[in-house]
Amino acid sequence: MRVILVDDEELPLKRLKRMLSVYADIQICGVFHNPAEALDYTAVHPVDAAFLDITMPGLSGLQLANRLRELRPALACVIVTGYDEYAVQAYDTDILDYVVKPVTEERLARTLQRLRRQLLADDQAHPLPQPQSQLQGTRLSIRLLGGLEISSGGSRREPVKLRSPKTLELLALLVCHRTISREEVADTLWRDLGPDKAWKNLNTTLYYIRRATSEGGLLPFLSTEGNMLHIDPAAVECDMYEFEALLQEAREIGDFSDDQLRRMDRLYREGGLLKGRMYEWATERARRLEHEYAAMLEAAARSKGTEPLRALQLYERLLQLDELREDIHREVIRLYVAMDRQSEARRQYRLLAQLLDRELGAPPDPELRQLLDS
Template identity: 30%
Template structure:
């Protein structure tokens, strides 16, 4: 195991190095009095862990830990300090350990024993060469895509960390100011405490992403956070490719149907985040439009069965839309299924009466009466 040490006290730094070198399987690849130089070495050497003093004159260990995670989210942090007042804050940051000075071999050996299984987990995650996708339709999910897509179970340490991550995904194309996050998620907290809670959440998010092998960087820059998605895709971005395809006039309908299938329900529907409501409505409207356009193109190609299946799915996901009932009535008519035309009109009538206290619109009712007259 490779580690780097950072402490502004020369004697403490040398003492810790001497103890660690006596522990089997451990290699100290650098020790630094200057935190900035230490950060550069961490980025270059990519150690497994960093032993980090908290109370330093130029930058606190808490802040430096955040910078380390910006560049190297898989690296584990061990805080070493003479002050126990930072213990709560350190563990809020999900540090692997918190060691009080003066350090002793027995105590550091316990720390190394905690680090070893964590290193093995990350080594296994790095082996995977499958691509990842984050899904936001219906609920927040993580999918590994290979020969067999795999839905990854994610354990979020807190629901707040999950929501902060979802908000960053929601704003993935632009930086999000830290003050905005504090005001939204910790509105009752004083500013200093709000920042501590925010840093704790970001640290938890980085650890969670690293634990499932999703290489997403949360970059801290100019008092803001911005996501570097690397090769990770978002289902919403894939879905929105439909705009170009539909406007093309003659798209590959097989691909169109695959993209439509990404919409498994409303945007973050199960999470019910209030800040997502406008995007939820926007994507719902787009999905209904793209679905209707696809059904019409399939009808033009006389592929009625395919159109029917898409329309049935449209109705299942949005049962309060008149359009789906009307389109199904027309499709069943084209397929010669008289009974199902009657059934759809009856269901539409019941739904409108129960939900809205109204009757089918004139276009639908006139079409239905004309259809019945022609069938007599």
């Protein structure tokens, strides 16, 4: 029986954990002072039963029980508290048992007996779930290049509606990093708040992400391990992951096939990482990704010595990324001159001159003029 314990007071929590640990059929898989952390854990880990204090900051035990059952409908909840006036309300909200502190061994044994009977009845009524590796489902589709879009994957793509802009930003941050600590997330998104409030916001926002993505047969993609948050790449379709894999493949073999370049261009055609989103944390990563892509395009263009038309296409794509690169304009002009296409070479020179004058108030390198006149 996999159980979690939730109480904002340290001593009762330790005592209950010690009393439960003597039972061979009990696995204590989570001990929490913060109700939001218990919700976060339960969203991605199987839990059979929860022992909950009733008076806690943020969420009461009864409110927490309702939220936990939204995540795990079969989960059994036991209220453990020093106040017996909530007993009637507890039973009205379908609480399995209500135990008044201080908990005795005899009283706890009766509670566990009730839990075992309920779990046995549930096992008989429902077959065991398949192992994770055999689960069938749809991957979450996340577009990060050229904007930010979240939808269900597969043949029928439906937009996934998230609660707020901050919820969307948190999901984008998690997907970009794949694995990241809670401290880094809190400092990145809520650095203007105190630590307690930042962590509360983080846990609440994680809950809203899981609730929004728990329907439609989507595979679970977000997990926690200790203090780390982890995105499972096998459970999501992400254009950035595909783009980075192509870059890595090209780096490893030291060459760039036309197929690789076409696939990267298709992915990057709409723009860079999180285009249009003013996420300060993404600026450096977006710049680095574009730099790597540009370096690959440039290397591929320079390797096309016997294919000037293909080299021109690649250089022109580079100028779409950064129109002020005078060195690339020079290569385009050089290729036009070599192909005896003087009108195109002069047009390219005029375009460069206009850009430099408008943006920098400077003329092109005099050597370019000499190249045209040669």
